[in-house]
Amino acid sequence: MKPLIQKLPLDRQSSFVARTYTTPEFETPWHQHVEYELVLEATGSGTAFVGDHIGTYREGDVFLLGKNLPHWFRKKDQDTVASAVVLQFRDDSFGDSFWALPEMQPIHSLLQNAKQGIALDTGLREEVGRRLRTIEFLTGFPQLAALLECLHQISTSGHFHYLNHSPIVSYSVEDQNRIRRVFEYSMQHFQQKIRVQDVAALTHQSVSAFCHYFKKSTKKSYIQFLTEIRIAHACKLLITTDRTVTEICYESGFYNWSNFSSHFKSLVGMSPLRYREQGSAPYTRGG
Template identity: 30%
Template sequence: MALFLEEVPLNTHYSFRSKIDVLPHIIVPWHYHPEFELIYIEKSQGTLIVGDCIDKFTDGDMIFLGPNIPHVMKNEDSYYTKNPNLFVTAKVIHFKKEILGDRLLDLPEFHKLKFFLKNSTRGFRIHGKTKLRMVELFENLHDSKGPERIILLLQLLNVLSNSEDLSNLASEAFVESFKHSSNQKLYQIYEYVSKNFQQKIDLEAAAKVAHLSKTAFCRFIKSKTNKTFTEFLNEMRINYAIKLLVEGKLSMAQIAYECGFNSPSYFNKQFKSHTGLTPQEVKKQS
C-alpha cells in the first residue's frame, strides 16, 4: 500500500480541528499530513508506528507529531472481532503552523515554543505530570468557542514546550533521510519493513516492494539511509527490542524471537553491536 496523504477536513468556523473519535477500531492507514497532531488515547490498545519507530500504545497514552511524518496506529487483532466491549476513544487536535503566524513565533516570549515545534519532526511520547496537565486542558478545548480555543491551544503547546516529560519516537536518521527525499519507494520500504520485521524478511521480497532488482534495491537503501539493508532491518528490530526490555514482561529469548531474530545468540550479538551494551545491561538500567 502506498503512503497516503491525509486531507484533514476543517470546519469553516474554526482555524484548527479538534475531535473526539469513538470507533470499533482505528481505520486510518499508513499516512502523513502537513498538520501538527496531538493525540490523547483514552481507551485503545495496539501498535504505533511513527517513521522507523515501532512501539505499543495503550489506554492513557499521549502522542505529539510534527508535520509530514509517516505514521499509523493499528489495534490488536481482538478489536476486529466485533467485540462490543472493545472500542477506541481518542481525542485529536490537528493544526498548521500558519495559524500561529511567523511574527508571533518570532517574539522572544515564544522562543521555547518555536524551538519545540521545529524539533517535533521525530514525534514525541508525552509522560508524567505533563500528560496529566494536558488531559485537563484537553477536557476544556473540545467544547470551547471563539478566542478561548486559540488560548487553550497555546496553553497546551506552552506546557509541552516547557516540559522534560517527552521522549522521541522516530530516529534522527529517519527524519534526515526524508528531508532529502520525497521518494515513494522509500516510504513503501519503511512500511513493508515495519509491518513484517517480526518475521523473516527475504531481500528479494523486499526489493519487489520497491519494484527494484536486488542489486538496485541494495544501492537504493544505501544511498538513502547510509546503511545496508541488513543493518537497516536490524536497527528497526533492536529499537523495538529496547522498548520490550524496558517493559520487562518477556524473557530475553522471547524478545529475540518477538523482534524477528532467528536465535537469542544472534540477537545478543547484533544488540551489542548496535547499542554498545548487552540486552541484560539495558534491562538493568531501565
Template identity: 35%
Template structure:
C-alpha cells in the same frame, strides 16, 4: 486500501482541528501532511514509524510532530482480527504555523513557541509530568469552545515550550525526501516487513515486490530513511521484543525467538545496540517504573 501520502486535516470552521480517534485499529497508511500534530494514544499498541525512527508504542505514547514528517502508528496484527474485541483510541490536534494569522509566531513574545515549532521539525517524544499534563488537557479540550479553547491550546504549547521532558524522535539532519509517486512503494515495504519480520526476510523477494533490483532497492531505502534495510528490520524486531518484555509472559530466550532471532547472542547484541541496555536490564527498569 489505497495508500495515502498526504492527508487532508484542515478545518473550514476552526483555527485548529481537534479529533478523537476511536477505531478497531489506527490508520494503517504511511503518510505525512503540512500540519503540526499533537497526539496521544489512550488505547492500543503496535509499532510506531516517525521519520527515520522506529519503536514500540502503547497507551501513553504522546508526541509533537512538525509538518511533513512521514509517520505511521501500525497497530499490532491482533487489532485487525474481526473478532478481537479490541479498539484503538487517540486524541490529536492538527494546526498550521499561521493558524492565528501570518507572522503571529514571529513576535518577540512568541519566541519560546517559535523555538518549539522548530524543534517539532524532528518530532518530540513527550514524557514525565509534561506528558501527564498534555494527556489530561487533550482529553478535556472538547469541553471548551471559541476563544477559551484557543487559550487552552496555547497554554499547552507554552507548557511544551518550557518543558525539558521532551526528546527528539528523528535523527539530527533528518529530511523528508519522499515523493507522492513513492507512496505505494513505501507502503508495500512497511506491509511486507510487518508481516514477515518474525521469519527470514528475503531481500530478493521484497526488491521484486517493488520492481527494483536488490542493489537499487538498498540504495533507494538508505537514501529515504537514513538507515540500511537490515537496520530497519532489526529496529522492528527489537521494538517487538520490547513489547513482549513489557508483557512479561515470556522469558528472554522465548522473546528472542518470537522476535525473529535464531540465536540469543545475536538478539542480546542487537538489543543493546539499539536500546543501550541488555534485555534483562530493560525489563527490570520497565517493571520498576510501573510499580
C-alpha cells in the same frame, strides 16, 4: 519516499482541528501534512514510524510532530479498536505574525524543533495528556487557550526527547507505494525469516538496486530497518509479558541469542534483562 499528503479539514468556528479518531480512522498509513500535530494515543499500542525513527507507543503517549514530518502509528493488533486525540494547526492558523510575538518565542522555538519529532517523557506526558483528553469538548477561547497552554508547558519543561534525525524529503508517488508495501510486508513477517530478495521483488527491483533505493529513501539499510522493528517488538514483550528473555528473542524474529543480545544493547543501551528490571518505557530510539 513520498508519503500520502493528508489535507485536514477546518470548520469556520475553529482555527485548528481537535478531535478523537477511532479505528479505522485512527490509523493512516505513512503520511504527511503541512499542519503541526499534537497527538495523544488514547487507547491501544503499536509501532511508531516517525521520520527515520522506529519505536513503540502505548496508551497515554503524547507526540508533537512538525509540519510535513512523515509518520505512521501502526496499532499492534489490526483487529482491535484504537483511538487517538489529535490536534492539528498550521503556521498561519492564528495569523501571520502570531508566532513572532515575544511571548510566543518559547513555543516558536519548540515548533521549529518539532521537525525532529518530539515524544513527551513521564510526568509531562501525563499532565499534557489529561488536558488533551478534554480539549475537543471545549469551544472558542478556552479551547485555544488549552492548546497554547499545552505547547507552553512542553516548551518550558524540557521533559521530552527527539525521534527523527534525518531531513524531511519527499519522493514520487511510485516511491511512496513501494515503501508502503515494504513497510507492511515487514510488519507482517518480521517474526519469520525474511529474504531480502523477496522484499526486493515487492518493488520490482534487483537486490542491489533495492538496497541502494531503500537506503536512499529511509537513510538506513533494510537490515537495520528490520532489526529495529524486531527490537521494538522485543521491548514490548519484555514490559508487557512474563515470557523468558530467550523466548522473546525467538518470538521477535531472531534465531541467535548472541545476535539478539548484541543488537539489543546497541539500540537500547542496556541488556534485555536490565531493560525488564528497570521497567523501562517503550523503545523509542531511532535514527
